Amino acid sequence: MAYHLEGRLLEVCNCRVLCPCWIGEDPDFGTCDTIVSWHFDKGTINGVDVAGHTIAMIAHIPGNILQGNWRAAVYLDDKVSAKQEEAILGVYTGKLGGPVAELAKLVGEVVSVEKVPIQWDVQGGKGTIKVGNAGYAELEPYKSASGATTTLADTVFSTVPGAPVFVGKASRYTSKVDKLGINLNLSGHNALQSTFVFDA
Numbered sequence: 001m002a003y004h005l006e007g008r009l010l011e012v013c014n015c016r017v018l019c020p021c022w023i024g025e026d027p028d029f030g031t032c033d034t035i036v037s038w039h040f041d042k043g044t045i046n047g048v049d050v051a052g053h054t055i056a057m058i059a060h061i062p063g064n065i066l067q068g069n070w071r072a073a074v075y076l077d078d079k080v081s082a083k084q085e086e087a088i089l090g091v092y093t094g095k096l097g098g099p100v101a102e103l104a105k106l107v108g109e110v111v112s113v114e115k116v117p118i119q120w121d122v123q124g125g126k127g128t129i130k131v132g133n134a135g136y137a138e139l140e141p142y143k144s145a146s147g148a149t150t151t152l153a154d155t156v157f158s159t160v161p162g163a164p165v166f167v168g169k170a171s172r173y174t175s176k177v178d179k180l181g182i183n184l185n186l187s188g189h190n191a192l193q194s195t196f197v198f199d200a
Contacts, residue, residue, distance in 0.1 A: 009195070012190065027061065054076070122139060138170060170186070
């Protein structure tokens with residue numbers, strides 16, 4: 001087995017709530033600017049332990065998400081060793097196959113890869129993420145009448161195949177990446193959080 005990864009996904013974007021990309025529709029404003037991040041609670045890649053680490057991608061998506069051609073800046077938390085960095089990038093560039101490789105195919109251009117401090121504190125759709133000076137978001141989930149967190153399942157597009165997703169909104173979402181032409185300061189837009197298990 002090349003890798004086994006378990007953890008939590010966080011995603012915010014400039015679409016309104018709820019992001020249409022997950023059901024295969026075009027972004028609300030024609031294009032989409034997003035932060036997608038995966039935090040590994042457990043995981044090994046070719047024998048390298050990556051538990052406790054995070055990879056984040058700030059991306060500009062030029063149209064329908066399933067058409068690909070994303071332009072992305074990739075960020076790893078600054079605590080990763082050289083060996084861990086190589087292993088994680090091996091998964092997220094698609095070189096090691098498996099479910100993550102299907103996502104990697106959507107990225108047409110990586111404009112940068114950096115190691116930065118990443119703060120990641122999200123559980124059940126609630127919490128915060130900070131990716132260096134490039135991105136920040138505060139998330140709040142929607143709740144049912146009984147108080148359960150609202151979830152989305154069985155969608156045509158998912159960055160966590162097979163897992164239900166907590167539906168929420170970002171009370172604050174800021175992102176600035178000059179290489180992608182992104183400079184956002186938004187409130188009340190889409191936020192999603194989920195868990196994942198990836199095996200290859």
